[in-house]
Amino acid sequence: MFVKNAWYAAGWSEEIEAAPLPRRILDQPVVLYRGASGTAAALDDCCPHRMAPLSLGTVEGDRLRCGYHGLLFDCAGTCVEVPGQATVPRWAKVRSYPLVERWRLAWIWMGEPDAADPDLIPHCPWLDSPDWAFSHGTVTYGCNYVLLVDNLLDLSHTTFTHKGTIGTESSATNPVTSTRENGTVRIERQMKDAAPSKLYQACGNFEGNVDRWQKIAYEPPGNIVIDAGAVPAGSNDRSRGIDTRIINYLTPETGESVFHFWAFARDFALDDPAMTSFIKEKIEVTFNEDKRVLDRQQEMVTARPQQRLFDKQADTGIVLARRLLDERLKAEAHGADA
Numbered sequence: 001m002f003v004k005n006a007w008y009a010a011g012w013s014e015e016i017e018a019a020p021l022p023r024r025i026l027d028q029p030v031v032l033y034r035g036a037s038g039t040a041a042a043l044d045d046c047c048p049h050r051m052a053p054l055s056l057g058t059v060e061g062d063r064l065r066c067g068y069h070g071l072l073f074d075c076a077g078t079c080v081e082v083p084g085q086a087t088v089p090r091w092a093k094v095r096s097y098p099l100v101e102r103w104r105l106a107w108i109w110m111g112e113p114d115a116a117d118p119d120l121i122p123h124c125p126w127l128d129s130p131d132w133a134f135s136h137g138t139v140t141y142g143c144n145y146v147l148l149v150d151n152l153l154d155l156s157h158t159t160f161t162h163k164g165t166i167g168t169e170s171s172a173t174n175p176v177t178s179t180r181e182n183g184t185v186r187i188e189r190q191m192k193d194a195a196p197s198k199l200y201q202a203c204g205n206f207e208g209n210v211d212r213w214q215k216i217a218y219e220p221p222g223n224i225v226i227d228a229g230a231v232p233a234g235s236n237d238r239s240r241g242i243d244t245r246i247i248n249y250l251t252p253e254t255g256e257s258v259f260h261f262w263a264f265a266r267d268f269a270l271d272d273p274a275m276t277s278f279i280k281e282k283i284e285v286t287f288n289e290d291k292r293v294l295d296r297q298q299e300m301v302t303a304r305p306q307q308r309l310f311d312k313q314a315d316t317g318i319v320l321a322r323r324l325l326d327e328r329l330k331a332e333a334h335g336a337d338a
């Protein structure tokens with residue numbers, strides 16, 4: 001059900017501190033913590049002694065001590081001390097997961113450890129560049145991650161789901177082009193001479209209509225970057241417009257819940273914390289509008305697993321994306337290079 005050989009965002013780096021953080025990822029209990037040397041680590045959140053969650057323990061230096069009977073584990077999962085006895089038995093080992101911090105996120109690899117190549121971490125320079133500022137957050141939805149992929153790839157829903165925030169008439173009425181290049185699906189929509197959304201209006205101070213674009217890039221299993229922006233209609237002048245990237249990393253928590261690590265990067269108002277907070281607030285409202293639909297959608301899907309779905313024209317990108325994801329799942333199931 002899940003692609004395992006992939007880097008998933010396990011959390012924002014700022015979330016991982018000395019206090020152990022429990023997080024379920026691909027339906028596995030994981031504990032994240034940061035040792036005294038500053039290195040973040042991820043272990044199976046289950047002590048091999050009596051199965052107490054290690055996240056109830058405490059960090060000592062770079063090690064994690066179980067809060068039940070005190071076994072002490074290093075960040076590779078090796079037990080280095082059993083209180084009250086001189087030797088450490090062979091069973092005293094816990095699985096550790098490769099964890100790499102990049103782009104202000106901590107990336108975890110839940111699959112074959114030998115395949116965990118940090119060069120495969122999604123490229124996200126907007127979160128680490130002096131030319132961009134960003135707002136960010138996390139939303140947890142009660143749905144399978146594929147429903148959230150569908151949602152983010154078909155922005156025609158914004159017209160109806162997000163009437164009060166980012167929705168405009170033009171997202172539903174302008175067609176998309178969808179293409180697949182190797183491991184990426186691209187979905188593009190141009191909206192000429194269109195009304196700006198309320199959010200765009202607030203960000204760009206546009207006086208009239210705008211020429212807008214939405215260019216979505218999807219890479220399985222759940223990485224979606226949306227290049228979106230607007231310029232005054234007919235001006236073709238990027239200096240009078242706004243450029244944004246809506247960055248979405250989806251990490252399944254279980255088969256019916258998903259973490260959405262999102263960031264909204266902008267090329268304007270770079271030193272403006274009020275703009276950062278304003279956008280964060282608006283985007284949180286927006287994604288909670290999605291959550292309202294998706295959580296209930298999952299209830300329907302769970303209740304009627306056999307019901308057939310239909311595709312409309314704007315779903316061509318979703319169809320390509322699902323095919324790409326299926327290929328990846330099949331390749332992994334057959335042990336091929338995924």
Ligand code: FES
Pocket residue numbers: 047048049050051052066067068069070071
């Ligand atoms: S359950 Fe962890 S030390 Fe006993």
Ligand SMILES: [Fe+2]
Pocket residue numbers: 151157158161162286287290
């Ligand atoms: Fe949405």
